[in-house]
Amino acid sequence: MTQASIAQSMGFLNDLYPRVQQFYADQMQLLDTGDTQAWACTFTEDGTFTANRNPEPVIGRAEIGRVASQTAADYAAKGIQRRHWLGMVAVDARDDSSLEVRSYALIIATERGGAPVVQASTSCDDILVPDGGSWLVKSRTVLRDDLR
Amino acid sequence: MTQASIAQSMGFLNDLYPRVQQFYADQMQLLDTGDTQAWACTFTEDGTFTANRNPEPVIGRAEIGRVASQTAADYAAKGIQRRHWLGMVAVDARDDSSLEVRSYALIIATERGGAPVVQASTSCDDILVPDGGSWLVKSRTVLRDDLR
Amino acid sequence: MTQASIAQSMGFLNDLYPRVQQFYADQMQLLDTGDTQAWACTFTEDGTFTANRNPEPVIGRAEIGRVASQTAADYAAKGIQRRHWLGMVAVDARDDSSLEVRSYALIIATERGGAPVVQASTSCDDILVPDGGSWLVKSRTVLRDDLR
Numbered sequence: 468m469t470q471a472s473i474a475q476s477m478g479f480l481n482d483l484y485p486r487v488q489q490f491y492a493d494q495m496q497l498l499d500t501g502d503t504q505a506w507a508c509t510f511t512e513d514g515t516f517t518a519n520r521n522p523e524p525v526i527g528r529a530e531i532g533r534v535a536s537q538t539a540a541d542y543a544a545k546g547i548q549r550r551h552w553l554g555m556v557a558v559d560a561r562d563d564s565s566l567e568v569r570s571y572a573l574i575i576a577t578e579r580g581g582a583p584v585v586q587a588s589t590s591c592d593d594i595l596v597p598d599g600g601s602w603l604v605k606s607r608t609v610l611r612d613d614l615r
Numbered sequence: 616m617t618q619a620s621i622a623q624s625m626g627f628l629n630d631l632y633p634r635v636q637q638f639y640a641d642q643m644q645l646l647d648t649g650d651t652q653a654w655a656c657t658f659t660e661d662g663t664f665t666a667n668r669n670p671e672p673v674i675g676r677a678e679i680g681r682v683a684s685q686t687a688a689d690y691a692a693k694g695i696q697r698r699h700w701l702g703m704v705a706v707d708a709r710d711d712s713s714l715e716v717r718s719y720a721l722i723i724a725t726e727r728g729g730a731p732v733v734q735a736s737t738s739c740d741d742i743l744v745p746d747g748g749s750w751l752v753k754s755r756t757v758l759r760d761d762l763r
Numbered sequence: 764m765t766q767a768s769i770a771q772s773m774g775f776l777n778d779l780y781p782r783v784q785q786f787y788a789d790q791m792q793l794l795d796t797g798d799t800q801a802w803a804c805t806f807t808e809d810g811t812f813t814a815n816r817n818p819e820p821v822i823g824r825a826e827i828g829r830v831a832s833q834t835a836a837d838y839a840a841k842g843i844q845r846r847h848w849l850g851m852v853a854v855d856a857r858d859d860s861s862l863e864v865r866s867y868a869l870i871i872a873t874e875r876g877g878a879p880v881v882q883a884s885t886s887c888d889d890i891l892v893p894d895g896g897s898w899l900v901k902s903r904t905v906l907r908d909d910l911r
Contacts, residue, residue, distance in 0.1 A: 698908070
């Protein structure tokens with residue numbers, strides 16, 4: 468890279484990396500507090516959620532929200548608090564102003580009165596598209612390490 | 616939001632988010648290396664520490680430091696190294712220039728010769744007030760997931 | 764600090780902290796996907812890797828890569844996916860334009876069909892030297908908490 472393109476790339480990353488982190492923090496907190504409808508609204512209307520745990524991708528914000536609400540209700544009924552931690556966030560800009568984000572995700576599950584358990588270790592690959600000053604998830608692919 | 620307020624909000628977050636992360640990294644490292652007096656100095660003189668594990672909030676920097684020193688001594692005596700991980704940090708600015716920070720915290724405890732254990736999974740809600748180029752914690756509320 | 768030096772320090776941190784985080788995200792993903800040669804290239808030619816788990820430091824990019832490749836092959840043979848999480852990153856600039864970075868690292872290991880295990884909790888102390896718009900590791904010291 469030339470010095471100019473390095474500087475541009477540096478400024479670009481500084482401009483968006485903190486906001487990407489804040490986006491994920493907000494998104495995970497919506498999921499873990501059980502506000503699954505607001506969480507689903509962080510996906511595009513035609514967003515997709517692909518996981519090696521599921522036979523088929525979940526397609527569309529409405530369906531993504533429906534599945535998440537069911538899962539949240541199941542864990543609530545068992546008195547289990549889950550927390551999704553996203554980390555090791557690597558952001559790449561694409562020519563169409565979307566972002567390709569490769570990260571790791573952990574799920575920590577704690578039963579009322581019990582010890583915390585690392586329920587799943589995964590990779591998480593997202594395509595984010597701009598939405599005002601933030602983003603929406605156009606596609607997410609979560610691969611659990613135990614199912615590879 | 617208008618384009619102007621979006622840009623202002625973006626610049627604002629970029630300006631403080633990295634420094635908030637550095638503040639927490641420094642703060643957790645002070646605690647985990649046992650420098651509890653320096654750690655207590657990251658709270659305001661009248662700072663409060665509320666936890667669902669304790670019957671009453673701990674009030675004031677001196678008392679917060681005293682309790683932390685006792686806890687640190689207990690773990691040192693058992694040969695246990697603890698590490699506090701803070702993540703999923705969501706920062707909101709308030710009108711009075713303080714920050715409201717919602718995050719998750721994990722405590723990883725490792726006994727000499729033993730395996731690491733996830734000792735606690737919690738939420739952590741802070742009010743930070745400006746202090747030079749950094750912040751002090753005015754109030755912290757830590758809720759352990761197993762005690763909800 | 765004076766107001767001017769505070770502002771300078773603030774701008775300085777904002778300018779590099781996101782890029783340091785991206786550097787570590789890329790670096791850990793190279794290691795965990797088994798691309799150990801590319802991972803080794805994130806160290807300087809004369810880079811050192813010191814660990815309290817090993818009797819001697821590993822010295823030089825070539826040797827660092829060789830050791831990492833052997834370790835990666837061993838885990839692959841056992842069907843174990845490892846993920847290195849770095850967090851609580853505290854960055855200090857040094858006069859020679861290198862960075863001193865103190866952080867925590869966790870290793871999460873997941874066997875095919877098994878549950879994730881926190882394999883190690885460590886501190887990680889790096890000296891990073893500038894390399895274009897990014898950095899290379901000149902020295903890394905990893906101390907496992909169970910071996911202290």
